C-alpha cells in the first residue's frame with residue numbers, strides 16, 4: 001500500500017507521514033521545503049521498514065501537479081493536506097497571496113482528487129482524506145477566503161463520499177485549532193483559542209477514516225461548537241469571529257478601532 005501526503009514538511013502532514021509509515025504504508029511525501037522532507041524521509045526510514053520518496057513541489061503550480069501525478073500514478077491513499085490561511089481584512093490582503101491560497105486549498109486538492117480517484121477505481125481499500133477545517137461550517141469574517149475555501153473542501157468531499165460509495169473511501173477531516181505552524185503562517189500574533197495536539201488529531205483522524213466516517217471533527221469541544229452553531233444565527237457567529245480574528249491579526253490592527 002502506498003500513501004501520498006501533501007504538505008508533509010510540517011504539522012499534520014508530517015505526522016500523517018509518520019503514522020502511515022508506522023501502519024506499513026510506503027510513502028510519497030510532498031511539499032516545497034526539500035531539506036525538511038529529506039530529513040523526515042531519512043528519519044522514517046530509520047524507524048520503519050517502508051519506502052519513502054520525496055517530491056519537492058509548489059502545488060499552486062499546475063505543471064508541478066501534473067508532474068506529480070505522472071511520476072506517481074499508483075497511489076492507494078491520498079492525503080490532501082497542504083493548505084494555508086490568511087487572517088486579516090479582505091480589503092487589505094494582497095490579491096496574489098489569496099489567489100495562491102485558493103490555488104492550494106481548492107485547485108490542487110480538486111486536481112489530485114480528480115486524477116487519483118480515477119486510478120483508485122477498482123482498487124481494494126483505496127481512499128482519500130481531504131483536510132478541511134471547523135472553519136468550513138460557517139462564514140468567518142477576518143478569515144473570509146480561508147473559511148470559504150474549506151467550505152468548498154467539505155461540500156466537495158461530502159458529495160464525493162455519496163458518489164464513490166462502495167468504490168473509494170473519502171473523508172473530510174475538519175480540525176479546529178491545533179499546534180502546528182498554521183496560525184503563525186496565517187499572520188496570527190497570539191492565538192487565544194485552545195489548540196489541540198496535532199498528533200492526537202492525526203491518530204484520531206486515521207481511526208475515523210478506517211471506521212468509514214465521511215466527516216470527522218477531532219475533539220469533543222470542536223464537535224460541540226459545530227453542533228451548537230446549527231442553532232445560532234450566522235450573524236451572531238460572525239460577530240464573534242470578526243472580533244477574534246480582527247484582534248488576532250498582525251495585518252488588521254486598524255480594525256480594532258473601527259469595530260468599537
Ligand SMILES: NC(=O)c1ccc[n+]([C@@H]2O[C@H](COP(=O)([O-])OP(=O)(O)OC[C@H]3O[C@@H](n4cnc5c(N)ncnc54)[C@H](OP(=O)(O)O)[C@@H]3O)[C@@H](O)[C@H]2O)c1
Pocket residue numbers: 006007008009010011012013030031032033034057058059060081082083084085104131132133134174175176177178179180181182183185
Ligand atoms: N493547524 C490548525 O489549526 C488547522 C486547523 C484546521 C485545518 N488545518 C488545515 O490543516 C492542513 C495542514 O496545516 P498544518 O496545520 O499542518 O499547517 P503547517 O504546519 O503550516 O503545514 C502546512 C503544510 O503545507 C505545505 N504547503 C504550504 N504551501 C504549499 C505549496 N504551495 N505547495 C506545497 N505544499 C505547501 C507546507 O510545506 P512547505 O512550506 O514546505 O511547502 C506544510 O508542509 C491545512 O490544509 C490547514 O488548512 C489546520
